[in-house]
Amino acid sequence: MTFKVLVADDDLNIIISLKFLLEAEQYQLTSVTTPEALLDQLKKQQLDCVLLDMNFQRDTTSGKEGLALIHAIRTIDPLIPIIMMTGWATVDLAVQALTTGANDFLQKPWDDDRLLNAVATQIQLSRTQLQLQKVTQENKILKHQLSANNTDFSSQSKAMQQCLAELNQLAQSDMNILLTGENGTGKSMLAELIHQQSARSAASLVSVNMGAISESLFESEMFGHVKGAFTDAKEQRIGRFEMAQGGSLFLDEIANIPLSQQAKLLRVLEAQQFEKVGSSKTQFADVRIISATNANLQHAIQEGHFRQDLFYRLNTVAIHIPALRERQEDIIALAEGFLAQFCAKYQKPLLTLSIEAKHQLLHYSWPGNIRELRHCMERLIFTCQHHNISADQLQLQEATSPSQITESTLANQAADKLMTLDEIEKSTLSTRLAYFKGNVGQAAKSLGLSRSGWYRRVDKFEL
Numbered sequence: 001m002t003f004k005v006l007v008a009d010d011d012l013n014i015i016i017s018l019k020f021l022l023e024a025e026q027y028q029l030t031s032v033t034t035p036e037a038l039l040d041q042l043k044k045q046q047l048d049c050v051l052l053d054m055n056f057q058r059d060t061t062s063g064k065e066g067l068a069l070i071h072a073i074r075t076i077d078p079l080i081p082i083i084m085m086t087g088w089a090t091v092d093l094a095v096q097a098l099t100t101g102a103n104d105f106l107q108k109p110w111d112d113d114r115l116l117n118a119v120a121t122q123i124q125l126s127r128t129q130l131q132l133q134k135v136t137q138e139n140k141i142l143k144h145q146l147s148a149n150n151t152d153f154s155s156q157s158k159a160m161q162q163c164l165a166e167l168n169q170l171a172q173s174d175m176n177i178l179l180t181g182e183n184g185t186g187k188s189m190l191a192e193l194i195h196q197q198s199a200r201s202a203a204s205l206v207s208v209n210m211g212a213i214s215e216s217l218f219e220s221e222m223f224g225h226v227k228g229a230f231t232d233a234k235e236q237r238i239g240r241f242e243m244a245q246g247g248s249l250f251l252d253e254i255a256n257i258p259l260s261q262q263a264k265l266l267r268v269l270e271a272q273q274f275e276k277v278g279s280s281k282t283q284f285a286d287v288r289i290i291s292a293t294n295a296n297l298q299h300a301i302q303e304g305h306f307r308q309d310l311f312y313r314l315n316t317v318a319i320h321i322p323a324l325r326e327r328q329e330d331i332i333a334l335a336e337g338f339l340a341q342f343c344a345k346y347q348k349p350l351l352t353l354s355i356e357a358k359h360q361l362l363h364y365s366w367p368g369n370i371r372e373l374r375h376c377m378e379r380l381i382f383t384c385q386h387h388n389i390s391a392d393q394l395q396l397q398e399a400t401s402p403s404q405i406t407e408s409t410l411a412n413q414a415a416d417k418l419m420t421l422d423e424i425e426k427s428t429l430s431t432r433l434a435y436f437k438g439n440v441g442q443a444a445k446s447l448g449l450s451r452s453g454w455y456r457r458v459d460k461f462e463l
């Protein structure tokens with residue numbers, strides 16, 4: 001990439017020398033000899049750095065002209081690096097230039113290496129600053145979108161209202177919270193709600209799906225690594241604990257942490273300290289942990305798959321999120337809410353639910369909970385021919401048992417609809433998950449998959 005440097009000096013010899021020096025290093029040079037031409041160029045083109053003489057009239061040496069120009073440049077471009085140059089340097093003048101808004105100060109005659117170094121460093125710094133602004137801005141937008149989504153959190157059932165009241169109170173504390181409940185019951189959404197209502201809401205909520213992190217990358221993902229810590233560590237990397245500093249860390253699918261890594265997580269939770277992989281520097285972890293699982297952790301402890309001491313650390317308070325079938329008052333309201341949302345999104349006329357459709361929605365077991373209901377409503381926007389949705393258009397079928405899904409049924413399905421191998425795999429994952437009522441561990445095991453193998457496929461098929 002070629003960077004554009006603007007040289008502003010009334011001495012043509014200086015301009016020619018700088019032209020030779022900078023163009024030999026692949027910079028593209030524009031030169032001006034008056035302050036007016038300098039400001040004009042700044043308004044006309046996108047530049048990466050300004051090399052600015054401090055005195056334009058030959059008989060002046062005070063540097064006042066240069067200082068006044070810094071102000072003028074900053075009103076046009078607040079971020080462009082300005083490197084001041086003068087043959088009449090004093091410490092006072094240098095300090096004045098830097099406090100007025102210049103980024104560096106060089107004395108004429110200059111040392112070539114020092115000048116090239118100053119230009120490269122200042123361009124690099126301003127690009128990093130720009131990048132940071134961009135990321136901060138994106139972050140703000142994402143946070144805004146997330147909290148806007150949360151205002152969509154809807155529930156009318158008594159069970160959920162109780163749950164929300166409890167969460168509202170706990171959110172104000174700094175206790176670690178464990179959310180339990182089947183897949184798709186809204187645990188991630190509630191984690192976001194807890195964070196937004198906590199004193200940590202100005203900092204980030206960082207989410208990690210523990211089932212999706214491979215065992216070998218666990219430490220690096222969670223605590224970060226320094227450059228060269230292992231073969232692939234080409235750059236230093238910040239881990240999730242550091243990203244969530246001052247905020248909250250949401251550990252989803254917590255039961256999926258391999259036993260070997262549980263001790264490492266426990267140490268951070270106990271001592272609030274961690275080290276990046278490859279570093280001996282201890283860092284302080286100021287994060288609130290919200291974790292979630294659809295598994296029975298007590299059972300996992302008895303089976304020796306989960307550490308009891310880690311369970312106690314995570315489970316300062318536990319909140320159970322009821323399954324959708326246990327809060328029937330929510331089903332129709334949620335379904336109608338999703339229909340309204342998707343009709344607006346896809347610019348379709350509003351669909352309504354017939355009495356029979358409502359009846360079926362209420363009597364279905366919803367193994368995939370609210371996620372399944374949401375997908376079902378989204379699908380109807382495209383499959384439903386009439387404004388009033390009938391029961392059979394819902395296409396709700398209770399799951400068949402895996403023993404019924406034989407190779408021949410799959411082969412028949414494939415032949416009937418000419419399914420691709422991917423479609424068969426996708427359909428098997430969904431059926432199996434539904435059969436095990438959303439329990440990923442059991443569903444994966446029944447297919448001979450590891451949890452990470454399961455999640456890789458879930459990602460691949462965007463399930």
Ligand SMILES: Nc1ncnc2c1ncn2[C@@H]1O[C@H](COP(=O)(O)OP(=O)(O)OP(=O)(O)O)[C@@H](O)[C@H]1O
Binds near residue numbers: 181
């Ligand atoms: N009360 C609610 N109101 C509106 N939408 C909801 C509600 N609860 C959940 N959802 C929606 O249902 C889907 C699943 O929610 P979420 O991911 O929070 O569930 P989860 O329990 O964390 O699932 P998993 O255990 O699979 O990670 C999301 O699309 C979410 O927006």
